[in-house]
Amino acid sequence: MNPILPVQQAYKDFQSGHADRAERSLKALLGNQPENIDALHVLGVICAATGKRDEAIRLFKQAIGLATNNPALAVPLHYKLARAQFESGRFDEALLAYEHILSTGYLKPEILLAKTVTLASLTRYQDALHCIEHALAHWTDYAEGWSHRAGILYKLGYFDEALASFDRAVALQPATPCNWYQKGMTLDKLERYADALESIDRAITLDPDNPAHWLDRGVLRHKLGRYEEALSDHATGLKLAPDNAAAWGDQGLTLSRIQRHEEALDSYRKALHLQHDYADVLSNQALSQLVLGQFEQGWQSYEYRWKKGNADTPRHTDIPLWLGATPISGKRILLWAEQGLGDTIHFCRYAPMVAAPGAEVILEVDPSLKTIAQTMGREITVIGIGETVPQVDYQTPLMSLALAFKSDLDTIPATIPNGQAYFYSDDAKALRWKTRQDLTDGKLRIGLVCCGNPFNTNDQQRSMRLAEFAPLLQSAAADFFLIQKEVRETDLAFLHHTPKLRLAATDITDFDDTAAIIANLDLVISVDTSIAHLAAALGKPVWILLPWAPDWRWLLERNDSPWYPSARLFRQQQAGAWPDVMRRVADALQVWQAGSNLPPD
Template sequence: MTVQVEVSEQTVVDLMNAGRLDEAERLLRGLLAASTAPLHLVRLLALAVRGQGRIAEALDLQLQLVDALPGDFSSRFDLSESLLLLGDFERGWREYQWRYRMPHTSAIERKVQRPRWNGAPMPGQTLLIHDEQGFGDTLQFLRMVPAAKARSGARVVLDVMPELLSLAQRMEGIDAVTEKGTLPPAFDKHCELMSLPQVTKLTLDDLPGPVPYLTPDPKHVEIWRKRLANLPRPLVALVWAGRPTHGNDANRSMSLSDFAPLAGLGLTFLAVQKGPKAAEALTPPAGLRVEALDSHINGFEDTAAILSIADLLVSVDSSPVHLAGALGRPAWVLLPFVPDWRWLLERTDSPWYPSLRLFRQRSRGDWATVIGELGTALAALRG
């Protein structure tokens, strides 16, 4: 019987990797009907159900699993993402703290030999806030640093990855900004950037807070204003794929060819796409006017300048979306059927960024409907 379960479990994993979630669910329910089935199959069932958009049902399964196995940190992280996706920030942030107890994330945890800040006032002391995870995560949660300073009464030092250093240095409410990988000044307590919501007990009602909280560099803006001056408007910055190593990239990313139905709208698309997919801008779909800017974009300062000039950003779920939102620039975001937790469910706006509009898949993998709705909205923009 054990051998049969192992074989069937691998079949389940293969089905899920192939996106055949309904088949995986049926097989899992059959396995779980047997009393000898391992309990961790409930986690796979929750993931299969969640991937089909039944978030509340997945949440029930995750709660059961966490009650039975409170030390299963992967299940606790799954639970946090479902809670946050449903807007339950109070419980969601509490469970999100377990993100560094999983094997694949423990390696990136900062080992800091100082106490973690618990939200209490600490006047006369220094608080180190350090970034974590991806660019989008950092851009989104930089908003929390001035609030942490106000709450703590401390001197705040922000330690941030070099790609975002100059943007962070122009923020208000931060005493010093250091580059990740260098030795920060002496500090008394520390906090991860994405632990600030839990420490400060952030709720949906607290959002969006002061926006914009990032500003473009005027020198970069002037350079790009001259470079883009002769292009016909409207200028629509475009990103069609995220980072390939992201765990959900297969669901969230597209190809430039998917935008072929938008040809003929009379728009100029500014390809601010980076990474392996950027080369697609060199051979765009027929009739789609695309300016390939990848070779001229040397970092987020260039992207910020372009977004400050463009009329709109259209993008899949990626870091430029967060940059646009943090700058207070308009962006239309194309989301998969089950989005990342920060986009919540059903709504067409974002509590994090007032300047964003969300376009959601109505079924798994259905980008065609999203592009159709996007085309209608862009035609209205064109007038």
């Protein structure tokens, strides 16, 4: 009997779904013919396909040893060996197998592509790029090669070059959904969200059953502020992938942006059920808990902010962390600033509380805040970030102090150390600023702030155009001063054509200078920036203009702040609706100018 026939029959059995029968017959054959290369080859293929990769690797190696003088058999065996090694995670061995094939002169695009993927799996991205470019030099219309080149460039962070390669790939294979999807993800990295959305739309049209397409389109729509559409995509994607913890977290974040915080918390709970230590979800959960006033749970969850995927690296981790459990009388403790300048101002109020039981407090802040922070009292030593930190016993990030003191709505330290202020302006600087101004006696002096740090992730929502203040500037009973340090180019024309509004920025070097200006004012009207925090920390009346989805510290549906007794809050009634806010501010200002101190509606 011709020995090849049983092998052919076994392969037919395997193809028809009878892998066990095929495996048994081949093993029986090899029991009698242990050097049957074809039987070893096919049995290796069956073992690889059924997850028995170690056995497949052994069989392919045995067959290769018998085919040393038969290149026609050896090359496909080396290729299948490499595939089995790759799928087993043995990337170094797979790479050697692919390199052996190429050393024989067998130069084919699929071999170079497989080597490229293996190099990428070893995170040897530059070598992988060189390998796929070798393939593209020979086969310029190799669509899969362009796609993988783009993917490697994406990994390397060369997003513009990656986009160009994805363009080549989709031009060659316009019906391949993964190329459109990956092109969309590249455009996302380039912050070209509208263009990215068009690419993901194409991917969905071609492959509507892929949950990643829907879920990432939801994320893109979220970034574009199209939250209701994003929720629709989240829902569709979650039907296709209900066990995707990241997707539940993304849905929760979108719900939080439209103030559906209870629903957001439910979505976060589902994410945490799937991945209990999911730091990004726990951190975002904290923001919904805090804005709802659920401080006990919120402060605990907020500690996960350091473990988020995009978290800054915390400083001073070599020093023991203090979160309130250990007595600190007679100890020296470092309190250090994190996040934005406004956050630092907000949480500096806790420094005197840490000092109260007899601790020596070292407060580390941004250098621009050093002078104003020193006004809190001699018991607190203030240093700038970058200065030498003295030997200390403990350290605490400023925004963890609310957890350490178990602050809730009834115990927020809003009057530290006495009265409404915990920062104080320099009297001499305040007088010097006043004497340099042509101030009209009897008129109110009002400071305005329309925008903050343009690099803040929420800047598009919290900042406004300077021209939005025009309704306020009609008042003849007040002098108005723009007290922000930087003026955006888009606001310069309005400022130059509005003599009623004076620019005070030339007098500002650090927050101590800003405090001196604020000391001469009767009222500050500001969007949610560090200057709003500074005015409130000085105890100055401040009206804070809030976006539709406010920062957690302002809570919901109230026009006052438990953190700042002198603050009054004016909230957008719908996203982006600053004109309505300014009409209410203008009406409140008329009442205030008439002598009423009633809080605005």
